[in-house]
Amino acid sequence: MLDRQRINELATADCHIHPDFSIDAKSSAEEHIQRALELGLRKICFTTHIDLDPHRDAADSYMNIHGKWMKQNENAVNIYLAEIDALKEKYSDKLDIVAGFEFSYEPHFAGKVRQFIETFKPSFSIGSVHAVDKLEITSRYFVPAAVRSFSPQKFIREYYNIVIEIARSKMFSVIGHIDGFKKYLPRYWGLSLCENIEGEIIDDVAKKLANAGAIIEVNTSGWRKGLPAPYPFASLIKALVSAGVKIGSIGSDAHIANDLGYRLKDAAEYIIGAIV
Numbered sequence: 515m516l517d518r519q520r521i522n523e524l525a526t527a528d529c530h531i532h533p534d535f536s537i538d539a540k541s542s543a544e545e546h547i548q549r550a551l552e553l554g555l556r557k558i559c560f561t562t563h564i565d566l567d568p569h570r571d572a573a574d575s576y577m578n579i580h581g582k583w584m585k586q587n588e589n590a591v592n593i594y595l596a597e598i599d600a601l602k603e604k605y606s607d608k609l610d611i612v613a614g615f616e617f618s619y620e621p622h623f624a625g626k627v628r629q630f631i632e633t634f635k636p637s638f639s640i641g642s643v644h645a646v647d648k649l650e651i652t653s654r655y656f657v658p659a660a661v662r663s664f665s666p667q668k669f670i671r672e673y674y675n676i677v678i679e680i681a682r683s684k685m686f687s688v689i690g691h692i693d694g695f696k697k698y699l700p701r702y703w704g705l706s707l708c709e710n711i712e713g714e715i716i717d718d719v720a721k722k723l724a725n726a727g728a729i730i731e732v733n734t735s736g737w738r739k740g741l742p743a744p745y746p747f748a749s750l751i752k753a754l755v756s757a758g759v760k761i762g763s764i765g766s767d768a769h770i771a772n773d774l775g776y777r778l779k780d781a782a783e784y785i786i787g788a789i790v
């Protein structure tokens with residue numbers, strides 16, 4: 515049964531925020547907090563990127579620590595956690611602040627992700643597909659390589675196989691932007707072709723995800739990227755929720771404080787509209 519109250523409550527928290535510890539993000543954690551206070555949010559979760567793929571080590575395995583790029587090692591992660599902890603304390607009477615991570619996930623480095631999670635035991639974590647067969651698909655600079663390597667049919671099947679692996683790993687609080695490949699690939703393949711292929715497999719995918727106890731986020735950056743929907747699209751939300759997949763959080767995927775809280779309430783309405 516649809517629990518409107520729970521969905522509306524999810525929209526009072528932004529659970530996908532990249533402060534400038536992520537090398538592609540621009541605002542400090544405290545600037546994000548200020549924005550959250552302006553918007554009157556109840557809670558925010560910082561989800562700094564962690565990318566442990568050894569094949570993309572040179573490009574993605576860094577954190578920005580006070581203007582200096584550092585490898586995502588224990589030292590850098592502890593600096594991040596300590597800083598968020600101090601802010602949590604400072605704003606404890608105004609806002610619930612959580613220090614979490616967004617992990618890139620592919621099966622070939624799942625062991626490293628598990629090790630990281632066991633070491634730091636984050637209270638919130640997102641598992642996301644950012645690459646398939648080591649080909650990055652959420653960066654406009656790298657996506658042409660994926661387009662050359664895959665047919666849309668092969669790609670979308672492989673993509674959702676990784677999503678299922680994320681759910682089966684049971685490592686994460688939620689699965690991030692579950693149809694996030696729609697950020698760039700439909701520009702090459704056409705959105706309706708992508709949706710048709712997805713439509714053919716989604717009931718099977720949804721069943722497997724539900725069996726694995728999957729919990730997903732709804733990510734409003736789809737709208738910000740000019741798509742007609744957040745991630746996931748309504749048809750996907752309906753198929754997933756009908757099969758028993760839970761929605762655990764809503765997030766803006768803000769990389770700059772201005773985007774924090776972006777269309778959270780619209781997302782709650784969108785979810786409710788997709789399910790009823």
Ligand SMILES: [Zn+2]
Nearest residue numbers: 616642690691
């Ligand atoms: Zn992501």
Ligand SMILES: [Zn+2]
Nearest residue numbers: 530532616767
């Ligand atoms: Zn993100």
